[in-house]
Amino acid sequence: MDATPETTADSVLAEFAAGICRRMAEGLLEHTGGELRSFLSAESARLQAALADPATLEPAEQPHDPPRFSRKGHVVINTNPVTSHRNVLAPLLTEKLEDDRAVATVGPLPRQYQGPRGMLHGGYVGVLLDQVLWDVVFHRLGHASFTRTLNLTYESPVPLGEELTVEGRVTKIDGRKTFAEGELRSGDTVCARAEGLWVSPR
Numbered sequence: 001m002d003a004t005p006e007t008t009a010d011s012v013l014a015e016f017a018a019g020i021c022r023r024m025a026e027g028l029l030e031h032t033g034g035e036l037r038s039f040l041s042a043e044s045a046r047l048q049a050a051l052a053d054p055a056t057l058e059p060a061e062q063p064h065d066p067p068r069f070s071r072k073g074h075v076v077i078n079t080n081p082v083t084s085h086r087n088v089l090a091p092l093l094t095e096k097l098e099d100d101r102a103v104a105t106v107g108p109l110p111r112q113y114q115g116p117r118g119m120l121h122g123g124y125v126g127v128l129l130d131q132v133l134w135d136v137v138f139h140r141l142g143h144a145s146f147t148r149t150l151n152l153t154y155e156s157p158v159p160l161g162e163e164l165t166v167e168g169r170v171t172k173i174d175g176r177k178t179f180a181e182g183e184l185r186s187g188d189t190v191c192a193r194a195e196g197l198w199v200s201p202r
């Protein structure tokens with residue numbers, strides 16, 4: 001990353017643009033023909049308007065992920081593909097961390113995450129569980145670790161278009177090894193379970 005400073009207005013604009021990109025990604029899979037053209041034109045116009053006068057986006061909004069600064073003063077942007085409001089791939093989580101437990105809500109997820117028709121792609125099920133289990137391990141240890149194993153059991157398809165709950169728990173710490181487990185639910189239905197091992201750096 002470079003050392004260019006970023007104002008709050010810049011951060012708000014970047015997240016606004018990411019929101020438009022998310023809507024475009026969804027709209028590209030929803031619309032066709034003339035409807036697609038109108039949709040793209042309207043979203044482009046919204047971005048152009050914000051670019052022409054970024055101040056109009058403030059102070060109504062504050063950035064969710066304002067850039068941090070490294071010790072050398074370089075801008076560090078949150079690139080996380082699950083949680084960063086600036087990463088258009090991120091489905092975005094709202095997460096609560098307490099002691100050995102994390103509970104996150106995500107979604108409703110749109111069509112760009114689709115695997116089987118109307119259902120979440122299985123790889124994304126793993127992405128969501130990996131993130132929440134990593135988060136609870138980080139919260140418990142106070143430092144980052146690497147996912148070494150992640151075993152998934154798919155119990156039932158995960159519906160798109162509904163809010164999902166992802167829960168993670170630390171189950172054991174043994175030296176550099178931290179074990180955690182969790183599940184992804186739609187309502188009261190457990191759709192997937194995960195258990196894995198996280199290894200702290202030497």
Ligand SMILES: CCCCCCCC(=O)SCCNC(=O)CCNC(=O)[C@H](O)C(C)(C)COP(=O)(O)OP(=O)(O)OC[C@H]1O[C@@H](n2cnc3c(N)ncnc32)[C@H](O)[C@@H]1OP(=O)(O)O
Binds near residue numbers: 146
């Ligand atoms: C900022 C937010 C980021 C969120 C990220 C979300 C999580 C991620 O995606 S992390 C990225 C994906 N993971 C990776 O890329 C990791 C790739 N793997 C690695 O880099 C290495 O294998 C790494 C670091 C995990 C472990 O390497 P290394 O430190 O050499 O481990 P190693 O010494 O062999 O094993 C450590 C311990 O685990 C044990 N162990 C290793 N594998 C297993 C296993 N499968 N089962 C049980 N125990 C195991 C070893 O026996 C050893 O135990 P002990 O300390 O008692 O002797």
